[in-house]
Amino acid sequence: MRLRFHHLLLIPVLGVCLSAAAAPLDEPLKPLPAVPQQDAQRVALGRQLFNETRLSVNGSLSCASCHHLTRGGADNKAFSIGFTGLPVAVNTPSVLNASLNFRQFWNGRADSLEAQIDEVVQSPSEMGSNWQHVVQTLSADAAYRTSFANAYPDGVTRDNVQNALASYERTLISANSRFDQYLLGDTQILSREEKYGYQRFKEYGCIACHQGVNIGGNMYQKFGVLGDYFQVRGNPVEADLGRYLVTGDEEDRNVFKVPSLRNVAITAPYFHDGSAATLEEAVDVMFKFQLGRIPSAEDKNLIIKFLKTLTGEWEGKAL
Known part of the structure; x- marks a missing residue:
């Protein structure tokens, strides 16, 4: 599959290339909204x-x-x-x-x-x-x-x-990540590898669950769709039952809210059980138990590079 990247429209004027006003990209993921007006x-x-x-x-x-x-x-x-x-x-x-x-x-x-x-x-x-x-x-x-x-x-x-x-x-919005700037039209702010990583993120199907403005946080999913994560990890505890503890419905056993991936590079350890100490470990677990696939080392590295572009700012400073 050929990768396609958006570029700023270059308009030649008197031999000089001028960038047209950047327009938001038409992508399934959207930038964070502005902080809502409140008292x-x-x-x-x-x-x-x-x-x-x-x-x-x-x-x-x-x-x-x-x-x-x-x-x-x-x-x-x-x-x-x-x-x-x-x-x-x-x-x-x-x-x-x-x-x-x-x-x-x-x-x-x-x-x-x-x-x-x-x-x-x-x-x-x-x-x-x-x-x-x-x-x-x-x-x-x-x-x-x-x-x-x-x-x-x-x-x-x-x-x-x-x-x-x-x-x-409601004011705690970590705006202005490099990926948000990219979505808003600054296509040069991401490196070629980071753009490839975003493309792999979509192609492998990560975006099926990590979607919406928060890149997650808008649906439930079973932890261990394509493998028994809890059997492999061992030592099951009550908290592993997930949404089953709320509904008592057998279909909700080991089901959790899909977490947001915003700022994921700086919020280790990962998962409800804190079992993944690094982002690399977390990506491995997701591929094995949620996607049932083994990515190439290059693809895994590209996806991690993309995930690092999701780190935003707090009070005007990079997190």
């Missing part, structure tokens, strides 16, 4: 709450403890550490671009950011708190009382804490 006071309050350790029952954890915004929105652990000092059951997904996912958590049990926040705060393995305690704690702080009163008519409530946090999280 600035609620976003500012949400940012403060995101870094507030008093959301956890013993004041040991904030959202930022496990979601490091300058390192891809996750942490570098296979399993984050909860308020008890023990690891949680699944790998921490990135909070960057999470608002673009169709469901939250690996098994998709939350249908909104607010529902995800509600569960994490009360989780016996994560923050271990309850909303009565959180509301009482924040209400006892004069600065929070003022901030909430300015942002919400009814002040400090469970719903308002969740809304403020969700409002802030």
